[in-house]
Amino acid sequence: MGGLNSLRILQLHSDYIEYLPVQKEVSAAEETEKTARRIEEVVVLFTAVEEEDNEVVATRAIKEIENFLEKLKVNRILIYPYAHLSNNLAKPAVALKVIRRMEEAAKTAGMETFRAPFGWNKKFTISIKGHPLAEQSRTVLADVENEEEKVSEALQAEAKLESSWYIIQPDGSVVPVEKFDFTEHKDLERLAKYEISKTRASQEKPPHIKLMQRLELVDYEPGSDPGNLRWYPKGRLVKSLIEQLVTDTMVNYGAMEVETPVMYDLNHPSLSDYLDRFPARQYIIKSEDKDLFLRFAACFGQFLMLHDTQLSYRQLPLRVYELTRYSFRREKSGEIAGLRRQRAFTMPDCHALCADLRQTKREFITRFKLCSEVLDSLGLEKKDYELAIRFAEDFYNKNRNFVISLVRLFGKPALMEMFEEKAFYWVLKWEFNFIDNQEKASALSTDQIDVENAYRYDITYTDETGQKQHPLILHCSPSGGIERCVYAMLEKSYRDQKEGGVPFLPLWLSPTQVRVIPVSDKFTKDAENIVEEIRRHEIRVDLDDRSLTLQKKVREAERDWVIYVIVIGQKEIDSGFLPVRDRVARKIKKMKLRELVDKILKEVEDKPFKPLPLPQKLSQRPQFYG
RNA sequence: GCCUCGGUGGCCUAGCCCGGUAGGGCAUCACCUUGGUAAGGUGGUGGUCGCGGGUUCAAAUCCCGCCCGAGGCUCCA
Numbered sequence: 029m030g031g032l033n034s035l036r037i038l039q040l041h042s043d044y045i046e047y048l049p050v051q052k053e054v055s056a057a058e059e060t061e062k063t064a065r066r067i068e069e070v071v072v073l074f075t076a077v078e079e080e081d082n083e084v085v086a087t088r089a090i091k092e093i094e095n096f097l098e099k100l101k102v103n104r105i106l107i108y109p110y111a112h113l114s115n116n117l118a119k120p121a122v123a124l125k126v127i128r129r130m131e132e133a134a135k136t137a138g139m140e141t142f143r144a145p146f147g148w149n150k151k152f153t154i155s156i157k158g159h160p161l162a163e164q165s166r167t168v169l170a171d172v173e174n175e176e177e178k179v180s181e182a183l184q185a186e187a188k189l190e191s192s193w194y195i196i197q198p199d200g201s202v203v204p205v206e207k208f209d210f211t212e213h214k215d216l217e218r219l220a221k222y223e224i225s226k227t228r229a230s231q232e233k234p235p236h237i238k239l240m241q242r243l244e245l246v247d248y249e250p251g252s253d254p255g256n257l258r259w260y261p262k263g264r265l266v267k268s269l270i271e272q273l274v275t276d277t278m279v280n281y282g283a284m285e286v287e288t289p290v291m292y293d294l295n296h297p298s299l300s301d302y303l304d305r306f307p308a309r310q311y312i313i314k315s316e317d318k319d320l321f322l323r324f325a326a327c328f329g330q331f332l333m334l335h336d337t338q339l340s341y342r343q344l345p346l347r348v349y350e351l352t353r354y355s356f357r358r359e360k361s362g363e364i365a366g367l368r369r370q371r372a373f374t375m376p377d378c379h380a381l382c383a384d385l386r387q388t389k390r391e392f393i394t395r396f397k398l399c400s401e402v403l404d405s406l407g408l409e410k411k412d413y414e415l416a417i418r419f420a421e422d423f424y425n426k427n428r429n430f431v432i433s434l435v436r437l438f439g440k441p442a443l444m445e446m447f448e449e450k451a452f453y454w455v456l457k458w459e460f461n462f463i464d465n466q467e468k469a470s471a472l473s474t475d476q477i478d479v480e481n482a483y484r485y486d487i488t489y490t491d492e493t494g495q496k497q498h499p500l501i502l503h504c505s506p507s508g509g510i511e512r513c514v515y516a517m518l519e520k521s522y523r524d525q526k527e528g529g530v531p532f533l534p535l536w537l538s539p540t541q542v543r544v545i546p547v548s549d550k551f552t553k554d555a556e557n558i559v560e561e562i563r564r565h566e567i568r569v570d571l572d573d574r575s576l577t578l579q580k581k582v583r584e585a586e587r588d589w590v591i592y593v594i595v596i597g598q599k600e601i602d603s604g605f606l607p608v609r610d611r612v613a614r615k616i617k618k619m620k621l622r623e624l625v626d627k628i629l630k631e632v633e634d635k636p637f638k639p640l641p642l643p644q645k646l647s648q649r650p651q652f653y654g
Numbered sequence: 655g656c657c658u659c660g661g662u663g664g665c666c667u668a669g670c671c672c673g674g675u676a677g678g679g680c681a682u683c684a685c686c687u688u689g690g691u692a693a694g695g696u697g698g699u700g701g702u703c704g705c706g707g708g709u710u711c712a713a714a715u716c717c718c719g720c721c722c723g724a725g726g727c728u729c730c731a
Contacts, residue, residue: 041655157655233725241665250722325731360655363729452731471730548688575688583692595691609691616691654665654681 035085035126038074038110039093040156043312045072045106047152049145054120057147067142071102072154074110075130077123086129094137104140107131109147120147153295155312193224196417196444200432205443213441215463219414220443222469235465236518237366243589244652245514246367255364255371257511260652261641262539267374267510269537270406271351272636274376274507277402281394283349283378288329290354291320298335298485299328311356311371322356326377327503331485334381339489341383344499345391349378355509367515368470374510381482381489381499388477388500389430395504396437396458399473402506403460405635406513407534412520413472415442417458420450427456434458453480454503462512464519465526472508472516477501530612532589536635539642541628542569543590545581547597555596558606558621559644565625568640574647586611592624 048064073093097103109127111117118126124146134141144150195208195216205224210217240246245263249256259267279285291313292299310321323329330348339346354372363369380395382388403413415438417431424431424446435442442458457476461469482488482498491497507513521531535541542562546555552573562569572581578595585593593609600606605618619627642649 237724248723254723357730360729362655362657362725362727365725369730454731457731476731545691547690550688577687577694578689578691580693581691586692593691597690599690607691651664651681 035089036076037089037093040072040074040154041102042070042072043155043157044068045070045108045152045154047108047144047150049148049150051149052147053149054147057120058124058145060145060148065142065144067104067106069102070104070106070142071097072106072108073130074108075127076109076111077118077126086126087133090130090133090137090139093134094139097139103138104142105134106142106144107134108144108152191418191445191447193220194444194446195220195441196432196435197441198432198436198439200428200435202444208441216414216441216443218463218467219416219461219469222463222467223416223443223445234366234368234468234519235522236368236515239518239522240367240514241653246511247653253371254361255359255369257367257370257372263514265539265638265641266514266533266537269636269638270507270510270513271353271374271376272638273405274402274510275349275351276636277398278347278349278376278378278506281347281398283347283380285349285351286330286333288326288333288350289323290352290356291322292328294319294321298332311358323352324355324357325375326350326352326355327379327481330377330379331481331487334379334487335485337487339381339499341489341491341497344381344383344489345387346381346499347378348380349376351376367511367518368464368468370509370511373512376505376507376510378504378506380502380504381487382502383489383491383497383499385427385500388502389427391502392456392475392477393433393437395475395502395506396434399460399475399504399506400438403472405534406507406517406537408462408472408516408520410439412516413460413462414469415440415458416445416461416471417442417456418445418447419456420447422450423455431456450479453484454478460508462516462519464515465523470508470512470515472512473504473506474508475502475504478503530614532591532612535591535628536632536637538589538591539568540570540585540588540590540640541567541632542592542594542624543572543585543588544569544594544596545572545578545585547578547595549575551596551598551601554601558594558596561621562625563640563644565629566637566639567625567628570640570642570644570646572646582609585609592628594624 044066046064046066049060049062071093093105097105107127107130109123117123127143127146131141131143193205194202195205196202205220210220240263243262244260245266246257246259248254249258275285294312295318310324313320313322330350334348351374353374355375355377356372359369359371364371378395380391382391400410403409415435417434419431454476457474459471459474461471463469478501481501487499487501488496489499517533517537521533525531532538544555544559544562546552552571555571555573559569559571572585574581576584582593582595589611591611593611594606595609596606604620606621606624607616607618608624609616
């Protein structure tokens with residue numbers, strides 16, 4: 029029964045690999061020079077030879093790999109002896125023989141074949157490509173009878189543990205997902221389906237894409253890489269106001285705003301560890317003497333900063349905040365979609381260092397509340413998003429009441445994922461998920477308890493007794509990506525409209541809050557005076573001075589989602605009352621200018637303000653789209 | 655990366671199956687119109703039909719190759 033033993037190969041389609049033999053590890057090691065080697069556009073085969081392998085297996089392995097290379101349209105391989113793939117290794121002499129046989133077979137098959145020396149401890153750097161076939165692990169069995177090929181997602185699968193899915197209710201009761209009655213919780217059902225079975229209901233284009241273009245908020249930029257967007261003035265205003273709101277919220281909460289670099293040395297020792305877990309996702313920049321990667325979160329910069337910080341337990345919890353413009357993730361081409369997912373995106377990222385679990389829990393609750401406040405400001409209420417909460421079973425058993433208290437705060441049943449063991453660097457994590465018109469779920473706010481990175485980055489504080497301690501680290505994005513917030517607002521508006529409602533952005537985010545329309549050219553001057561009076565109160569007001577019909581101008585104001593529209597003619601000048609067309613209430617109400625101003629100021633109270641991002645007169649505005 | 659669909663003035667789109675000198679709408683420009691709450695009228699400017707090759711007397715249309723985009727798959731600590 030030799031069937032269980034085999035040749036194990038981790039096959040990685042790589043942009044490049046660099047390796048440097050450091051020292052001999054076994055006596056059977058081959059002779060080689062201690063010089064660095066770099067190979068580009070290559071399929072790297074990390075190979076371990078197990079106990080009962082014979083040389084037939086080598087030929088068979090190469091045959092399988094040959095098929096694969098055809099699919100990848102690559103013809104260059106590097107055979108890289110890598111013992112760590114197995115705990116049942118063959119003797120070095122046998123292994124070397126098998127490896128040499130592989131090399132020979134590959135050359136015979138016409139592959140451009142490289143091989144790293146056997147028996148050496150080697151330092152290496154690898155950049156793996158981002159497509160699904162890039163990472164494969166294969167096991168070639170020694171037993172000829174057993175021809176099954178096992179192909180699996182190598183890196184992820186190793187870390188992925190069994191998890192089970194439940195619905196947890198505010199009263200603390202827990203039901204397996206399949207037993208829960210979703211009648212009253214359709215979006216939660218969609219989230220569960222999306223997370224567990226990954227089914228899709230719809231095949232159409234996400235509606236927010238058309239809206240983001242038509243409203244001249246934001247658009248694709250063909251001159252860049254996919255997933256890098258251009259923001260028109262109105263969109264820039266909306267985005268910038270949301271950024272401001274999130275930042276204000278975090279600063280009020282006590283966070284210290286910092287700024288850190290967008291790119292980091294690929295070979296920095298503290299980072300390489302972390303990076304190893306996300307090998308395929310970076311933009312790589314070549315500088316004169318080093319390779320840099322663009323950050324995909326604010327963690328690096330903040331952790332490197334905190335590593336160098338002198339911290340006492342008296343200063344905990346310590347909150348550090350950064351708005352990353354941008355974070356970069358080189359998502360696979362097919363994964364990018366409008367404002368749902370980009371390759372360059374803006375993400376607020378707030379870390380809190382806590383001394384112990386007790387402090388952590390208190391902090392976690394505070395942040396949980398802040399997150400729903402932020403979403404509420406965007407016009408996203410509890411009914412508009414769903415909570416997912418994930419943890420290791422062990423953590424849950426010890427902290428059950430804490431988990432339930434979060435669900436109670438949320439006030440609705442939540443999706444719960446329980447892992448048999450701690451699978452990641454966090455022990456507890458939650459997200460607010462928005463479900464869009466295609467029934468796809470996207471995470472907005474999120475927070476997690478990280479128990480590893482303080483060690484990885486050696487971040488410490490001094491406790492009461494003068495000892496260095498590693499804190500717990502909370503990672504929170506209070507809003508999620510800002511782009512994604514806009515996506516959620518637009519998708520929600522579309523849904524509202526489909527259900528017979530009026531689509532609009534919250535008043536404090538509306539690029540135009542009030543539009544004044546003179547009934548004819550004769551009243552432009554009077555209209556201007558009114559505009560100026562409104563503007564003085566920090567209200568974004570504009571003037572449609574184009575020589576179009578009144579109907580047409582009203583129509584366009586509606587299409588621009590302007591919430592308050594005022595028409596100015598002789599009657600208004602005589603009476604002093606303004607006919608205010610309220611988009612949301614869908615009626616025209618007569619009021620004094622002061623009344624309107626007060627009403628608006630009250631509605632946008634406490635929210636950030638920025639002035640009109642375009643010329644005040646519509647006749648002076650270019651058309652950015654269409 | 656794979657699959658599917660697509661690429662025609664700034665935007666939307668007809669024409670493609672069945673080859674015969676590219677049509678409409680919006681926007682833009684000019685003129686008329688100066689209005690009372692969701693599209694006033696007339697006229698004009700603007701296109702080597704994504705790129706390259708092939709078939710043909712003739713290609714937006716048929717064939718081959720490539721590029722770009724979108725969606726799906728997959729992925730999403």
